Amino acid sequence: MALLIYDMQVGIVRQLPNGDDYVRACVQLRDAAREGGFRVVYTRHMSLPFAMAGVTQLRTALAWQHVDDIADIHPAFPPGSPQHQLVPELTPNDEEAVFDKITMSAFAGTPLDIALRDIGIQGFAVAGIAMEVGIEPTVRHGTDLGYLPIVVADACGAGHPAAAERSLAALEFAGGSLTTDVATLTKLLRRHRP
Template sequence: MPPRDRLAAQLDPATTALLTVECQRGVVGADGALPELAHQVRSTGVLDRIAQLTVAAHRAGVQVVHAVAERRPDGKGAGRNARLFRAAERLPVRQLTGSPAVQVAQPIPVADEDLVVRRLHGLSPLAGTDVDALLRNLGVRTLVITGVSANVAVPNAVFDAVNLGYTAVVPADAIAGVPADYTSALIRHTLALVATITTTDEVRESWAG
């Protein structure tokens, strides 16, 4: 089967979901907790491309899932078993439940039919959350993974998706991490081994029919 036909089969709207990972104001917003990452996402157009994919998914009837990382103001249930978690406690912008920081960042649209899944612990938008059960109940077999960061949450999402039996599709121009060259190395040497690597335009074309 030609690569374009194979991609189209994987991206069947009836069995595909679009996952946006930590595309929240407190992470990728202009005043987010991680200025270098936020600048990378915005200056390279990654956030705009995720928004374009979300619009295309809505039009095609593809389920959209927004995975948001947050913590309770009292910190209950949050992990402290990694340097990343401990550092997050000291950041000037904290991802507190109910705060503007955990709202999906513009220009990504959130439709009534979208699922917003919030996690209070861990590194992955799939492990230990409701995402897998929700997707299985919807008959989803392919997960298009976008967002941040290529350093931690995105590869976690890809590996977990594959381990759970989903086909993972990664638009290479719709994920970001720091430094920029790390993202390209991750895609080439790691994600390409387990996921279908494509582009935003190719996904949008497939959903446009």
């Protein structure tokens, strides 16, 4: 199993009034995973330059930035920008990897699947932001790829809490993934110790 920390970027965490709570939860999980000898991977959402942004990226930018004209949008997470960076508390170490993506699923268009398979990973626990935007699609995609995803519900932030609750309910209804909390998973990760 690996721990997947989803999009804990400066520009995303600061959008949630309780973003620091999710940072602390992810740090707790990350530290326990490191202690237990589990691999840790991170994702970051990035914005392409508009000359390279296709219909999907532009349509999403219009929705997220609440504007009606493409001339009024700006790249929200350009690579290298301060808002694109992971929060400092979740800086990866030399044995951890960061996967940049333009999709909601961490598996679409990234080398995450082949990287996990190549080291024999069959499941992943996921924490980060946002449950209703990217974590649910990642869990569904991971299930379709044959992984056992484990959602750490109290470590998954949301910009729209009601939508996040619907996401959790839909995942439970569909089956194929598990749900846990930070305290339970932290204890299990630390108990593993290599």
